[in-house]
Amino acid sequence: MLKSGKTFLKSKERFSRGLHASHFRFASLKHFIAQRLRPAGFTLAAVLLLAACLSLGHPFAATYLLFSFTLGLFLIAVPSAIVRRAKLEAKRELPRYATVGQSLRYTIHVRHLGRGRLKRAWLRDVAPDPRPSFEDFHHLREPGENTRNLFDRKFAYFRWQWLLIQNRLFVDGNSADMLDIAHSGHTQVTLSLTPLRRGVIQLNDLRVLLPDLFGFFQRCHRVTAPAATLLVLPRRYPLPPIELPGGAAFKNTGEASTNAIGSSGEFVGLRDYRPGDPLRQIHWKSWARTGRPIVKELENTFYPRYGLVVDTLCLSHSDAQFEEVISVAASFAAGIDTSDTLLDLMFIKSQTHRVSAGRGHERAERLLEVLAAVTPEREADYDALARLVLLHRDDLTSCLIIFNGWDEQRAGFLKKLTHQGILCAPIIIGLGTAPEGLPGHWLASGNIAQDLQRLRGKLHARS
Numbered sequence: 208m209l210k211s212g213k214t215f216l217k218s219k220e221r222f223s224r225g226l227h228a229s230h231f232r233f234a235s236l237k238h239f240i241a242q243r244l245r246p247a248g249f250t251l252a253a254v255l256l257l258a259a260c261l262s263l264g265h266p267f268a269a270t271y272l273l274f275s276f277t278l279g280l281f282l283i284a285v286p287s288a289i290v291r292r293a294k295l296e297a298k299r300e301l302p303r304y305a306t307v308g309q310s311l312r313y314t315i316h317v318r319h320l321g322r323g324r325l326k327r328a329w330l331r332d333v334a335p336d337p338r339p340s341f342e343d344f345h346h347l348r349e350p351g352e353n354t355r356n357l358f359d360r361k362f363a364y365f366r367w368q369w370l371l372i373q374n375r376l377f378v379d380g381n382s383a384d385m386l387d388i389a390h391s392g393h394t395q396v397t398l399s400l401t402p403l404r405r406g407v408i409q410l411n412d413l414r415v416l417l418p419d420l421f422g423f424f425q426r427c428h429r430v431t432a433p434a435a436t437l438l439v440l441p442r443r444y445p446l447p448p449i450e451l452p453g454g455a456a457f458k459n460t461g462e463a464s465t466n467a468i469g470s471s472g473e474f475v476g477l478r479d480y481r482p483g484d485p486l487r488q489i490h491w492k493s494w495a496r497t498g499r500p501i502v503k504e505l506e507n508t509f510y511p512r513y514g515l516v517v518d519t520l521c522l523s524h525s526d527a528q529f530e531e532v533i534s535v536a537a538s539f540a541a542g543i544d545t546s547d548t549l550l551d552l553m554f555i556k557s558q559t560h561r562v563s564a565g566r567g568h569e570r571a572e573r574l575l576e577v578l579a580a581v582t583p584e585r586e587a588d589y590d591a592l593a594r595l596v597l598l599h600r601d602d603l604t605s606c607l608i609i610f611n612g613w614d615e616q617r618a619g620f621l622k623k624l625t626h627q628g629i630l631c632a633p634i635i636i637g638l639g640t641a642p643e644g645l646p647g648h649w650l651a652s653g654n655i656a657q658d659l660q661r662l663r664g665k666l667h668a669r670s
Contacts, residue, residue, distance in 0.1 A: 220345065223363075227341045230367045234338050242333075242414075248284075248423035251277060280421060288419035288426050293328060294321035295415055297432040304572070305402050307442040307534075310379075312399045315413070315432075319388040328386040330396050330430070333412040337374035344370060348524035376439075377402045386415070402439040405533065405579045410435045440575045441530075441537035444656050450665040451513060451543070452630045453604035476504045510566060512549040514596060514606035514629075515539060515574075519554050521583035521611055528652045529583045531636050532611045535655060539607060540564075540574040551599065552577060555584055559595040589620040597627055605630035607666070612637050613645060621646065632666040 244252070258274035261267075300314040319325050339347075349369040352360060359365055380400040388394050402408065411434035417426040477490055480500035493501035517536045521529040536552075543550055549565035552574045564571045596606060606629055610617050613635050624631050633647030641649030647667055650658040 223345045224341060226363060227344045230344075230364070231338055234367075234371065242427045243288075243425055245418060245422055245425055247421070251280060251284075251423050255281060280423065284419040284421050284423040288417065288424040291417040291419075291426045292321060293319075293325055293415050293417055293428055295319055295325075295430045297330070297413055297430050299410060299413075299432065299435045301410075301435050301437050303438070304575075305408075305437055305439045307402050307405050307439055310399055310401045311437075312397055315382075315396045315398055316393065317386065317388065317396055317430075318393045319390060321390070323390060325386055325388045327418060329416045330382040330386065330398060331414050331416055331427075332380035332398060332400060332410055333414055334376050334378075334380060335409060335412075337371050337376070339367075339370040339374055346524075350525055350527070375403050376406075376408050402437075405439050405441045405530075407580070408437045408439055410437060438576060438579060440579050442534040443541055444534060444538045444659050446538055446542040447660050447663045449662055451511075451605060451607065452632045452666055453511060453513070477501050478504050510548055511604040512551065512565075512602050513543065514551045514553055514599070514603045516592070516596060516606055516608040517552070517554040517578075517581070518609060518611045518617065519556060519581060519584045520587050520589075522585065526583055528636060528638070529611055531650075531652055531655050532609050533578055533581060535634065535636065535650065535659070536609045537575055537578050538659070539609075540578065541571060543571075545571050550574065551603070553592070553595055554581060555588055555592050556581055557584075559591050561595060561599070587616055589616055593620055593623045596624055596629065600627060600629050603629060605632060607631075608633045608647075610635040610647075613642065634662075634666075 255274070255277040258270060258277055261270045262274050296318045298316045300316070302311065302313060305311045315330060317330070344363070344367065347366070347370065349366040352363075352366060355365065377400045380398060382396045382398050384396060386394070386396065413430040413432045414427050415430050417428060419425065477493055478501070480489070480502050484502045488502045490501045490503050515536060518532065519529075523529075540550065540552065545565035547566070549563060549568065550571070552560075552562045552564070554560055560577075562574060562577050563569065564574050596603075606624065608621065608624075608631055610633055617635075621631060621633055631647075634650060635641075635645065635647055636650045636652055636655070638652050640651070648658075648662055
């Protein structure tokens with residue numbers, strides 16, 4: 208029985224590999240045609256095929272004329288696109304950051320090294336290959352795939368299309384203006400693209416599009432250009448005015464007031480000068496009266512320090528909810544004013560990580576850069592994450608925890624922190640409505656922006 212089960216699994220994997228190879232080659236052919244066939248070319252090909260079919264067995268002069276006319280256009284357009292040439296050098300000028308879902312415009316400096324004048328040409332940055340690996344194709348599932356019919360589940364075409372869409376890094380990438388450059392001439396071209404996923408995008412496939420005389424087809428020629436990278440930050444949601452547990456009030460204006468922890472650095476007395484004291488604290492009148500340097504002693508200032516704990520565990524067949532977790536964490540990382548606070552981002556990626564931003568530390572943009580590169584974990588290790596948080600519990604005012612779903616492991620993690628006296632504000636992202644007795648705040652997957660707006664006022668905390 209065990210041997211037959213292993214044989215079945217192997218045969219299923221072989222069939223899946225064959226499907227993946229078939230879809231892989233078909234997607235390559237489809238991409239090749241789509242790059243070189245313009246919208247008018249699709250129309251011409253459809254009319255040519257229709258006229259050819261109507262001409263079979265129906266000797267109508269109009270049908271033959273239509274077929275001859277479209278065939279003539281085809282025989283002229285294809286060679287005229289093939290013979291077009293362009294030799295270009297280019298260099299991209301990219302901004303430091305981009306954001307998921309927001310259109311980005313950047314400049315490309317182009318130099319024409321070919322013969323004659325280059326006219327009627329456009330530039331396009333081609334996105335990296337979105338075709339999924341066999342492991343992703345074999346293990347991941349399209350949302351709602353179990354509701355499809357047996358044929359669709361067996362041949363998994365819709366799963367393949369879903370994975371292609373999920374793996375696309377950006378759309379557009381085209382220049383709006385037509386190139387018109389003389390020999391050895393130089394120009395600037397503006398391109399626009401819209402990132403679809405966070406992370407680092409490698410731009411290393413710049414093409415010049417050279418259409419034929421009629422605009423049916425185009426030659427897609429690679430341009431010599433150094434590779435460039437673009438860091439895409441996570442999508443961020445607008446936050447309402449909220450008050451974090453433990454004190455500091457966060458407002459949409461970006462203002463934060465220190466809480467009761469520590470003081471405001473007020474004058475408390477005078478003392479003798481010690482090496483290293485700043486000159487601005489010298490009390491000149493006392494120095495003149497006593498004949499020795501006297502400095503003003505100020506009470507030390509402390510700022511509220513918050514922990515932003517991100518749950519990176521994702522065991523579902525789709526990572527859509529995990530991306531919402533990262534977006535919510537990025538919204539708080541960007542929304543909390545770190546000029547008068549400290550913020551510690553803590554998560555697990557192979558091992559525990561802690562990144563701090565605020566006064567005397569990194570800027571808040573550093574937290575967004577880190578979140579842009581975080582990938583989901585497939586094995587739970589909440590004990591290690593709890594040890595990381597507890598290691599810094601004496602410094603933390605409170606912890607904001609972004610959970611990816613809710614189960615006994617996550618409940619145990621939260622209980623362990625609260626039993627150690629850490630003030631925690633859990634935000635849980637899940638499907639549907641909130642379960643009974645759920646601690647903290649529930650954000651329904653797919654409705655994050657609206658649910659975040661309901662978090663007005665002070666966040667609920669557990670201690």
